[in-house]
Amino acid sequence: MARHDRLVMLTTLAVLQALTIVIGVYAMATGFNLGALTSQPSPTRPTASPADGSSPVPVVTAGPVLAQLSVKSGDGPLPTKGTLTQQLTRALGDKALGDRVGAIVLDAATGTQIFASNADVGMTPASTTKIITCAAALASLGPDSHLSTRVVQGSKPGTAVLVGGGDTFLAGPSAKETYPKQASLATLANRTAATLKAQGLQKISLYYDTSLFVGNPIAPGWKQNYIPDGEVAPVYALAIDEGRQDPRYNQPRVANPPQYAAAAFARLLAKKGIAVGKTIRPTKAAAGAAELARVDSAPLYALVEHTLTRSDNDLAEALARHVAIKEGQPASFEGGNKAVIAVLRRLGVGEGISLADGSGLSIRNRISPHALAKVVAMAGSAKYPDLHAVATGLPIAGFSGTLGNGRRFTAADSKDQVGNVRAKTGTINNVNTLAGLATTKEGRLVTFAFMADRVPVIAEPVLDRLAAIVARS
Structure with missing residues (x-):
């Protein structure tokens, strides 16, 4: 050498x-x-x-990284x-x-x-x-890949779907800045609201899609105390702050991470002038649904x-x-x-x-x-x-x-x-x-x-x- x-x-x-x-x-x-x-x-x-x-579409890819x-x-x-x-x-x-x-x-x-x-x-x-x-x-x-969280057009007029892209590191409304920089639910809400207003919409029905990940959200061999003790959250394609109720602390973890993330997203939309119906349900986004907004994670x-x-x-x-x-x-x-x-x-x-x-x-x-x-x-x-x-x-x-x-x-x-x-x-x-x-x-x-x-x-x-x-x- x-x-x-x-x-x-x-x-x-x-x-x-x-x-x-x-x-x-x-x-x-x-x-x-x-x-x-x-x-x-x-x-x-x-x-x-x-x-x-x-x-x-959960991953965005680009060219090689760290070449030097x-x-x-x-x-x-x-x-x-x-x-x-x-x-x-x-x-x-x-x-x-x-x-x-x-x-x-x-x-x-x-x-x-x-x-x-x-x-x-x-x-x-x-x-x-x-x-x-x-x-x-x-x-x-x-x-140099990225994990993407998106909002797409729903199957009916006046509807939108929050699509989980498997980025459990997605930052919720109260998260503090970290390294690496997290994709932000607030940014996604801002971009979504801007698109909806441009379409003349001020009220929508919101759905959420967690279909990217399948199967049991709890692994075989995990001890019963892991989730209550905050070691890990059940694994879903949609979550904010890795399922933490407060991003500063490992516990408690929320009972339903996708629903919790969708409810937080609805509140953020409301702050930007987009009213959301009271009921937020799970669904599966239609193939080829028009994208309203997206945020990408830090590089892989x-x-x-x-x-x-x-x-x-x-x-x-x-x-x-x-x-x-x-x-x-x-x-x-x-x-x-x-x-x-x-x-x-x-x-x-x-x-x-x-x-x-x-x-x-x-x-x-x-x-x-x-x-x-x-x-x-x-x-x-x-x-x-x-x-x-x-x-x-x-x-x-x-x-x-x-x-x-x-x-x-x-x-x-x-x-x-x-x-x-x-x-x-x-x-x-x-x-x-x-x-x-x-x-x-x-x-x-x-x-x-x-x-x-x-x-x-x-x-x-x-x-x-x-x-x-x-x-x-």
Whole structure:
């Protein structure tokens, strides 16, 4: 590897880490809300890390994105296998991990296996599942795609249909500005009102269409407390603020996200001088119905970064369904799982993956450490530019997302690697996982996955120690 390529890689990672620090300093100085970059799980108990022709048009695509991003492996020597093996083996024997642990370390450039233990065993991945879901979304839909929410002409004069496009990140009336910038229900109402007034209408009957997503809105393997506790909302193609009653808080989630979104839309129209009939009913928009207005989400690569940094369960499930639609499967949990695995197989990493949902909340998911590490390696490779958002979305140890919550990489055996590890966390009851990348002390880019799914209480500090061992090797 040329010295120039190594410098590009190191500079890219350094800039990303420095940018996170700068944002944090700015937030403390100005009071800016870093909600899109941080997660605050409960400190008292383990929690989930945080068509046919008539179908709506959910995704807008454009050309390639991130073409200039060059995340390449450094040309430093590989870590000494004997020393690394000894240190990792000792750490993997920690009783906090329980009696079922898998681990792997790969050279990002060549795929050379540096260390492995139960690396091909399918294990419960928790939220590291999102790495797989997001990689499939980027590969299938393209990083510059958008999710679209529309309003179309109803079947009768004086009617309109709010058509859910599967953008669960759609901002409701009381949402605050975030990164990435959310598509706005208020903007959609403004555009709709302007069109209706131009047609001479001041009163309409409003309907809403959620037909883009099908099947059970609750995944097999989800625990009964997930929705009441605010870990996730039932999955529908139409929702605002991911089904939150108040976008500032995870709970409570509303009982009927589509109806709640449609009622909020009606109130916004009324403020713009368009009266809406009292009854708002579900329907299916007619094929080819004239479009009155639309709003588009942030590009998919930004949604992926948010999903991984924040461990956003709702958006992960929506992305899995969009992969299903693109791959010709039903937009359900089952269809999304089949489609995601099919895309990963096209990329050459489909082995060792069995899914029941896209977020990792389901205890039925199984992913091998080898599969996780391979996908991370691809995301950090110049050969797969469409997948780079997976790498850039991984939380930075001690600074962002689920690794910047004040609980991770704080122990004496890991805090020296703050800023030098990027990884996705996974935490549900009795499951702790960590998968990501690090630059060794000699400048070699490596990827790793550490998974434990029979954890007695919690093993996050041990996983941090394992990643730190890799980074300082």
